[in-house]
Amino acid sequence: MTRAGRFGELVLDGVTKSFGAHTALDGLDLTITGGEFVALLGPSGCGKSTALNLLAGLLAPTSGTILLDGTRIDTVPSERRDFGMVFQNYALFPHLTVADNVGFGLRVRRLRRPELQRRVADALRLVRLADQADKYPGQLSGGQQQRVAIARAVVTEPRLVLMDEPLSNLDAKLRLDMRTEIRLLHQQLGLTTVYVTHDQQEALSLADRLVVLRDGRVQQIGTPAEIYETPANTYVAAFVGYRNALPGEMRGANRVDVGGVTLAVETDVPASGRAVVMVRPDDLVVTDTGVLPVRVAVCEYQGRHFAVEGVTTGDVTVHCHSDRPLAPGSEVMAEVRRARAYPDGEVVPAAELVAAT
């Protein structure tokens, strides 16, 4: 396959979608460069699927514009956008064979038969399903069906490939394999891709750039490393694994007092005032030299370490790691290896954190 269908840039300018009084997507500004792999990340209801459907032309924006190399496309019907899409439930045509499913986009473009067959065969080889060409979708496993859906989306060498949680219906192991395959496919074909997921691991490992959404609003746009290392707020932090949120008080630059214990933190917060310290479980480690007192509630063996859930003296539930088993009820000290402080008032409700992980 050739690297066709490239474009310079796709610009979303203030794209908003409301359903009645509810604003599903609120002023999304995003520029996607040709060949890029962008992931829209967030819990259900954050507007990521709405954004994808707006790109696909399956929804019309309430306001805002989408421009592809300067040409407005948000008013163009789906079938004339020259995009490909992978649906969460695959959406394979049940009455067509695998080959006919993959060739559908070429058939409606009235491609000549030899050319169509050649490209279908190429696409099926790409997803390693050449020997299943004559089967019907119902005869395939979930993973195979998803690969057919991917082949169908890329066979036309579309300008943009849209993927709507393509792995969420697969079991854990298959999900990992398919994730690698999708990444590989993107490397081979270089097709610009917008990928929607609620799984931060998926987004971090696949995408060149991430867009973290919450309640229809962008929280942060950045490379996986930027998002992972320097989350813009407690919400993003919680989403990328900062499970512990400790309330505290700033004591000068990069110093926070948490329940009488002073911690060194990375922060952009002013040197005084209330703050929230976000710590990853693997940066909160039970050691003999620890500073933060924790009463152990639960200790789980997880192979490389023990995962400990406990309570601080300030009655905050924390998740930390330990390299030895700890008895429930015992008092231990945890070392804070790395922490980020954020302004107070941004503490994410616990319920939302659960939804996000």
Next chain:
Amino acid sequence: MTALAIGRVVVRERRLPGLVWLAVPAAVFMVAFFVYPLCYGVGLTFQAAGGPLSAYRSFLSDGYQRGSIWITLGLSVPTALISVVAAVPLAYRMRGPFRGKRTLTAVLMVPLTLGSVFVADGMIDFLGPNGWFNRVLRALHVVDQPVVLIHNVAGVLLSMLISVFPLAFLLVLGYFSGIDGNLERAAAVSGAGPWQRFRLVLLPLLLPGLTVTFALTFVMAFAVFPSATLVGDPAGSTRVISIVAYDAYSRADYSSASAIAIVMGLVELAVLGIVFGIRGRLYRGSTSGGKG
């Protein structure tokens, strides 16, 4: 312990499942009121005065009588076809959710509840030579002579469409809603325009349902009797097979009447056989696009 458990399972499977007993009243009812009368009726057909098969022979050899088969088919097949073909675009437009859908569906269901006599009465009043329809046409000088829409084939066809179409529409709407909406979306993003989406995705998935709809509306229309009598021309162009059978009954010729009823049933079965034969060649699997 294990052996005991296995033994228990075996014993349980050997007994009739309790649920089967629930079907007994229905089965008794079917035998008493359907199977026995049917057999009795079939028996009657062979007891004609002229010999075992004479009832059939006299019906089939008489061109006037035999013609009623074609008249009936000529009314019921177009009724079913028109209903199905008209229901598809309407249901297509109404397949998605929209405000007032329930009301519109309810309104469309009304004719189903009216019954053909009521419909026929209304038609006679409205479409008759001095009914509103013709009075308006004449007042507007669209026509000089009244348009004859009752007491002929058109009248029966119209009255049957009024009663049968809502059923066809509701069934087709149901089949449309059964098709995973993502399939149409997937087709659209793949580059298929509205017509291609309909022809390549929706129609193939709909066809098995359309054959069932055709079969049901055909059966309804085939038994036409009140419409053919009230708004038709029961002695001539709409002398359908049920009228012929009824005539035989009124002459107390039960043997002939039963024989005609049997012929009627066989013709129906033949048409249904063709329809389901076609259906067997179609894709009939899931109408969803995968998991979800």
